[in-house]
Amino acid sequence: MLGLMQSQPLLISSLLEFAERHHSDGEIVSRRVEGDIHRYTYRQLASRSRQVARAIEALGLQFSDRVATLAWNGYRHLELYFGVSGSGRVLHTVNPRLHPDQIAWIMNHAEDQVLCFDTTFLPLVQAVHARCPTVKRWIALCDADKLPADTGIPGLISYEAWIAEQSSDYAWPEFDENSASSMCYTSGTTGNPKAALYSHRSSVLHAYAAALPDVMNLSARDAVLPVVPMFHVNAWGLPYSAPLTGCKLVFPGPALDGKSVYELIEAEGVTFAAGVPTVWQMLLGHMKPGGLKFTHLNRTVIGGSACPPAMITAFQDDYGVEVLHAWGMTEMSPLGTLCTLKNKHLGLSKDEQMKIRMKQGRAIYGVDMKIIDGDGEELPWDGKTYGDLLVKGPWIVANYYKGEGSPLVADKQGRGWFPTGDVATIDADGFMQITDRSKDVIKSGGEWISSIDIENIAMGHPAIAMAACIGMRHPKWDERPVIAVVKKPGAEVSREELLTFYEGKTAKWQIPDDVIFVESIPLGATGKMLKTRLREQLTGYQLPGI
Numbered sequence: 380m381l382g383l384m385q386s387q388p389l390l391i392s393s394l395l396e397f398a399e400r401h402h403s404d405g406e407i408v409s410r411r412v413e414g415d416i417h418r419y420t421y422r423q424l425a426s427r428s429r430q431v432a433r434a435i436e437a438l439g440l441q442f443s444d445r446v447a448t449l450a451w452n453g454y455r456h457l458e459l460y461f462g463v464s465g466s467g468r469v470l471h472t473v474n475p476r477l478h479p480d481q482i483a484w485i486m487n488h489a490e491d492q493v494l495c496f497d498t499t500f501l502p503l504v505q506a507v508h509a510r511c512p513t514v515k516r517w518i519a520l521c522d523a524d525k526l527p528a529d530t531g532i533p534g535l536i537s538y539e540a541w542i543a544e545q546s547s548d549y550a551w552p553e554f555d556e557n558s559a560s561s562m563c564y565t566s567g568t569t570g571n572p573k574a575a576l577y578s579h580r581s582s583v584l585h586a587y588a589a590a591l592p593d594v595m596n597l598s599a600r601d602a603v604l605p606v607v608p609m610f611h612v613n614a615w616g617l618p619y620s621a622p623l624t625g626c627k628l629v630f631p632g633p634a635l636d637g638k639s640v641y642e643l644i645e646a647e648g649v650t651f652a653a654g655v656p657t658v659w660q661m662l663l664g665h666m667k668p669g670g671l672k673f674t675h676l677n678r679t680v681i682g683g684s685a686c687p688p689a690m691i692t693a694f695q696d697d698y699g700v701e702v703l704h705a706w707g708m709t710e711m712s713p714l715g716t717l718c719t720l721k722n723k724h725l726g727l728s729k730d731e732q733m734k735i736r737m738k739q740g741r742a743i744y745g746v747d748m749k750i751i752d753g754d755g756e757e758l759p760w761d762g763k764t765y766g767d768l769l770v771k772g773p774w775i776v777a778n779y780y781k782g783e784g785s786p787l788v789a790d791k792q793g794r795g796w797f798p799t800g801d802v803a804t805i806d807a808d809g810f811m812q813i814t815d816r817s818k819d820v821i822k823s824g825g826e827w828i829s830s831i832d833i834e835n836i837a838m839g840h841p842a843i844a845m846a847a848c849i850g851m852r853h854p855k856w857d858e859r860p861v862i863a864v865v866k867k868p869g870a871e872v873s874r875e876e877l878l879t880f881y882e883g884k885t886a887k888w889q890i891p892d893d894v895i896f897v898e899s900i901p902l903g904a905t906g907k908m909l910k911t912r913l914r915e916q917l918t919g920y921q922l923p924g925i
């Protein structure tokens with residue numbers, strides 16, 4: 380017997396319709412590429428998104444055709460999120476930090492028909508447009524009078540001129556909730572990038588889950604700043620969770636330096652911000668010297684890379700901001716786990732709570748996870764045993780776009796699990812902790828050393844701005860850890876001082892064999908450390924005493 384409830388597809392357009400009806404005067408504030416601040420409401424967002432949908436219809440695009448963006452976080456990008464997906468086309472957010480060859484490759488692979496770009500990225504578009512034959516319309520995200528001249532890009536039009544021709548009289552179509560809504564390519568640090576193709580259903584379910592109290596706890600009383608880019612995994616779903624809750628949205632545009640982010644947080648009364656550790660490092664670096672404080676910010680979600688414990692402590696003790704450590708992947712829309720304490724942890728000492736907060740957290744309803752050994756056997760949840768982390772759930776990929784074969788691993792019941800490529804422990808309370816990417820684990824004398832643990836200790840030293848631990852070949856131990864560090868401007872620390880700093884903080888055999896001082900650590904397109912590139916830079920390096 381079937382239930383007798385209304386059947387309504389979970390569509391992205393419904394999020395916007397909800398916000399327009401119930402939070403019509405909710406504010407959306409954006410710092411524009413031009414540097415000024417733009418403000419409007421969910422009502423105007425909804426109206427202009429319908430104009431976008433009509434403009435796309437007018438281009439003759441078919442259902443599921445791809446519309447690409449190369450854009451910062453801002454209101455026009457948000458209108459494309461809804462106008463493109465809501466009208467049944469697929470929004471392809473391209474990461475502008477990728478190499479132009481990779482951008483041309485993914486745009487061809489996605490067969491993008493339209494590209495909308497912020498004028499910051501004009502040189503990039505000029506470099507790739509001739510190599511993107513599927514694109515039939517190039518649109519600059521600017522006012523008509525700001526359209527760059529003599530660009531060499533055929534038929535380039537301004538976004539404002541493009542949508543101005545359209546009325547906002549448009550009814551969002553209803554279709555299968557499993558239809559594709561947006562796509563995002565993985566960073567592609569090994570081989571060509573692969574695309575996660577999200578659906579309306581997966582995006583709406585993810586948006587619901589992200590807003591839950593033990594996840595981001597979003598509400599109509601919040602002012603939310605997604606520093607995490609809309610060009611990578613849909614800014615962790617915040618553009619969808621925001622209209623669902625009616626919170627105020629604040630977009631930083633291209634100004635991601637500590638000063639600009641701080642000023643925006645203060646000026647707009649931001650209560651909740653989301654970003655990767657490198658961005659927060661810049662923010663704290665700006666605040667510390669002047670003794671600046673936050674007026675309204677009370678929590679921040681940090682993920683994408685391991686959040687150093689020193690950062691969690693600084694936010695909490697110095698600024699009264701709760702850090703929510705989160706873990707996820709492009710393939711997971713991206714949220715998998717988030718670290719919030721349980722009731723029984725509230726009475727623990729600060730140090731004991733800190734041990735939990737350092738972990739990547741508990742699975743969100745909708746995500747199931749397990750760790751397995753090399754034979755595929757599930758490992759115990761004891762907080763010590765580590766294994767390959769596998770996940771499954773309705774917002775986790777089943778296949779890659781145009782992929783050859785499923786990436787999933789079947790369990791004994793034939794259910795498919797996605798192998799994350801991360802190595803982790805899970806404790807009895809279900810808190811997961813990433814020890815490494817499987818390819819970054821250091822194997823020394825048959826034992827594993829977590830490069831993240833070794834990096835976190837270095838990051839706790841007041842003179843260190845960034846640290847990357849890698850394994851170096853060793854004739855006896857197979858591999859030994861070395862730590863490459865960037866010093867904070869004006870700070871001093873010697874090799875010996877840093878190695879002494881490790882004593883008592885980790886087992887003796889896990890202390891790095893050497894410290895390498897570097898000017899910078901190479902970062903990939905999503906702000907993660909590129910250890911492969913670091914290794915290349917250290918070609919010819921010899922461990923001491925060999």
Ligand code: AMP
Pocket residue numbers: 565566612681682683684685686704705706707708709710713739799800801813815816905
């Ligand atoms: P991406 O798909 O580019 O977002 O990268 C996903 C990968 O980033 C994960 O598989 C992890 O290796 C890493 N990652 C994401 N969040 C965290 C975190 N909180 N701690 C450690 N690693 C993380």
